Amino acid sequence: MTSSLIAEKLEQAHQILGELGLDAWMVFVRESSHGGDPALSYIYDGAFTWQSALIVTRAGDRIAIVGKFDDGAVRATGVWTEVISYVQSIHGPLVETLRRIDPQTLALDFSVDDYAADGLTHGMYLLLLKYLEGTPYAERLVSAVGVVGALRGRKSPNELARIEKAIETAQTIFDEVGRFAAPGKTEREVARFMQDAAARRGVGLAWSQPCPIVNTGPHSMIGHGVPSDLQIEPGHILHIDFGVQQEGYCSDLQRCWYVPRPGEHAPPESAARAFEAVVQGISVAADRLKPGVEGWQVDQAARKIITAAGYPEYGHALGHHVGCTAHDGGGILGPRWERYGNTPFRKAEPGNVFTLEPSIEDAGGCGCLGIEEMVVVTDAGCRWLSDRQMTLPCLGTSKSLDNRLQN
Amino acid sequence: MTSSLIAEKLEQAHQILGELGLDAWMVFVRESSHGGDPALSYIYDGAFTWQSALIVTRAGDRIAIVGKFDDGAVRATGVWTEVISYVQSIHGPLVETLRRIDPQTLALDFSVDDYAADGLTHGMYLLLLKYLEGTPYAERLVSAVGVVGALRGRKSPNELARIEKAIETAQTIFDEVGRFAAPGKTEREVARFMQDAAARRGVGLAWSQPCPIVNTGPHSMIGHGVPSDLQIEPGHILHIDFGVQQEGYCSDLQRCWYVPRPGEHAPPESAARAFEAVVQGISVAADRLKPGVEGWQVDQAARKIITAAGYPEYGHALGHHVGCTAHDGGGILGPRWERYGNTPFRKAEPGNVFTLEPSIEDAGGCGCLGIEEMVVVTDAGCRWLSDRQMTLPCLGTSKSLDNRLQN
The missing domain is CATH 3.90.230.10 (Creatinase/methionine aminopeptidase superfamily)
Structure with missing residues (x-):
């Protein structure tokens, strides 16, 4: 997605969080070119190698916590209010950031029904639970299905x-x-x-x-x-x-x-x-x-x-x-x-x-x-949006689908 | 991946299950072109729209349970010993199949550490748990990290x-x-x-x-x-x-x-x-x-x-x-x-x-x-595998990297 569309979508995400009464939405990915979360491309034009967390809050923050080698590319987009980079582990910066913004609800991309809102892998979910041990945030995780659905839709x-x-x-x-x-x-x-x-x-x-x-x-x-x-x-x-x-x-x-x-x-x-x-x-x-x-x-x-x-x-x-x-x-x-x-x-x-x-x-x-x-x-x-097909043409006898006349 | 490589990899998967003492490996996906499980391409050259389960067993079965509109393409591969199709829900055929093969361990593609073995989304995991209610299989789920790692590696x-x-x-x-x-x-x-x-x-x-x-x-x-x-x-x-x-x-x-x-x-x-x-x-x-x-x-x-x-x-x-x-x-x-x-x-x-x-x-x-x-x-x-670079050439003074002489 191009940067102008991403700016639109980030603004939209902020508005949707308000509508749904959710404090924060977090896209949590790694090696995202390798499968990846389908929601990521709506807020970032690129891929992440190391574990990365992109957080949009109802209060208007846009925080990216990414590996050291990705932070330049993220900063270059100009749309993140804060870019935090790490080398050995995302664990510390992630927990510190969550404590700072202290969301009462933290929406993640998982959904039993909606594949497009189900980009968080089960392994990444388990990893996140491990990182959140000793914090109140594991109890505040909710599905971001409403956020992603509205954002895409x-x-x-x-x-x-x-x-x-x-x-x-x-x-x-x-x-x-x-x-x-x-x-x-x-x-x-x-x-x-x-x-x-x-x-x-x-x-x-x-x-x-x-x-x-x-x-x-x-x-x-x-x-x-x-x-x-x-x-x-x-x-x-x-x-x-x-x-x-x-x-x-x-x-x-x-x-x-x-x-x-x-x-x-x-x-x-x-x-x-x-x-x-x-x-x-x-x-x-x-x-x-x-x-x-x-x-x-x-x-x-x-x-x-x-x-x-x-x-x-x-x-x-x-x-x-x-x-x-x-x-x-x-x-x-x-x-x-x-x-x-x-x-x-x-x-x-x-x-x-x-x-x-x-x-x-x-x-x-x-x-x-x-x-x-x-x-x-x-x-x-x-x-x-399409020109309706209103007749069933005989192949070979009609120059094109007779479908431009009806609208 | 081409069909000859897939045949090799399916055979390898069977062998790896034996080595690791696992009864069955199941790739459980939907809308797989939409992100998808990176392990899928090792056993199927294509994408699935509806919920689909590809099961390889230690006993040698290769069972595909797929939506009605995908079953022709799966049969056409010729490498699946059984292709079961459904319309309204995979729930019934999946549970019946599991009861029939009755695996003591059912390996799924999730891993905290290995992204390439972590293709199962959290939503699909929750959905599977729902389908497995009232069966013993929810208790028998294990990570397929060893299977996928060996298969890729x-x-x-x-x-x-x-x-x-x-x-x-x-x-x-x-x-x-x-x-x-x-x-x-x-x-x-x-x-x-x-x-x-x-x-x-x-x-x-x-x-x-x-x-x-x-x-x-x-x-x-x-x-x-x-x-x-x-x-x-x-x-x-x-x-x-x-x-x-x-x-x-x-x-x-x-x-x-x-x-x-x-x-x-x-x-x-x-x-x-x-x-x-x-x-x-x-x-x-x-x-x-x-x-x-x-x-x-x-x-x-x-x-x-x-x-x-x-x-x-x-x-x-x-x-x-x-x-x-x-x-x-x-x-x-x-x-x-x-x-x-x-x-x-x-x-x-x-x-x-x-x-x-x-x-x-x-x-x-x-x-x-x-x-x-x-x-x-x-x-x-x-x-x-590569021709090592053994000298640091000066740009403009050397016609090419002096890297073909050393091996």
Whole structure:
């Protein structure tokens, strides 16, 4: 993250601590390029080798306690009010600092439910308990899930502009692949084409392999599977899930095409019906999504559309936050299933960017029909960030996805 | 990591569990592209979105319990004896699997001391405890630090060959920068030159920014600081810490040059003396490094050379493992300081690849003198992987580092 965004986020963190009534938030890491805490990049553009503690307080302090060899880089950022360095152990300076600021609550990055707020490793937690022996602070540790969730979730205008760029790029590549893809081409060739298109533009992919996910026809491996040597054939739905990471922010979209059989000029009823259900699911969800709504309510609205149309419910959430990563943690627009923990109960806030992505795994024997759009929550409701796909084009007969006309 | 290396590592994991008398090792992750467990890449080439458990047992089972959308990709690897998928929650399948294999010890990736064996987040640990309620397994959890340390540390011939390639590439770039660097050039320009040289070869940098670390003269920011606009000047030592990541494996080396003043044809006594002490420290450490020695003993041997020569002791460890990452976790060749925990007490094993990198921060007012070589531990002792730097060349008067003649 660039330094101007970090300054924004540090200011935001301070404000969120006030809202949540928390005295201090501490990011406690080591060898952070080696896995690391996903919240770190919101407040520091770099990595730490030795054990390091970055503390933001409700009172306005920003204290970094870092190894001697990192302190120059931290000071150079200019955003930390105090930089303390050590050689042999962080133990002493850490405890002294805590005694000085004496927080009644010390929020740490752990969460049973929210992976993006769960960057503290178990070993580092145990180490911290050891350091805090003989102090009152081990009793004051709380989860920073609310801090990190709000910090990641509330997009500033700068962040939103970057996400919109990443969406625009992905949409352009979707247009290109709609012209490239044709019967006889394999899933793998289509995937490679899109990866090359991203690389040519100097942007990254929005998630680690496989990105894009490409599914053609009913025998493709649905989900997070690897694009295969299956060929695109007449009668297939070609379904692609793709996004890019550009200037640190991501897009995440799904688009579908129908591959006409000889003599066909439109998708068959079975594919068209599935498409309509998915599009309607997205519309209904967008209507429901506004500040204060809980994620499961939005999911349920779309899920009902799909099942009322006679399809099985989709085996995933309707949507998720998008930000620096495609799956950006925080609350989810998902069902109240055990694996989602309490994330479906989080309330949407203005500035949140979500995907809306219902799907039908078997659209009348043609393959998977999934569309994924992106929206931002506003005070009034939500606003489309992506150009919605409102028709199911026939591959080869349409120059691009007919998706720019509807907004 | 490529599939052939993963097959080797899974076999090795099985063997290590036998040696350590552990029944099972479980990697428990979610959204693993989002931070993730650094041990995962040794057994799976990809990322998991939903909660996933990869279990290797002493009896030879390799069981993957993964979300429905990941199971195709896991099956496609062909190395898992059982792939179980779920939709709503991993809870049931996980507990059933554990009851079936009934391990007396279940090793998890957490460690107070070893970051590379500490990939389990605290939230995931708490979640696991919740899932294990009503079973005997919560009582049987142990640290997998020994498993992960041996797995990362014992390099196969394939891994060693990759490390040697990464060293060769870094050394070539060091030769090039020795011709590029000159008085008037800035640290930042030198760093950019090396980054471009790596990019041109299609290899990555061995660590996240700043790589390389470039220090010229006595006023440079020593350590993990950002290369600055300081210019190379006569009378400086130019010190560079650099490595590349090539085919998934890293090199990590430091080289130094002296920048002669008008009329000088050799480094002054003060720089030459520091250089000799550092080189001798490396030699003595290499003599001491053999299977069974504890890391602190190797560090102490080199540390004594430096202090006996009248310099302050270096504020870091003598050396660390190198593998898929530059700082590869496991035991360290370091002093018994609190921040290193018990890692200086680990015994060296054949196949371990270490750096040897004593340094003198102030070499008689000329700047930082640090040399870093790489060795592999063998049955008999250790073998040089890098071409040692045995002379301190004058920048501009020598075509390359005179470092290929001594081995």
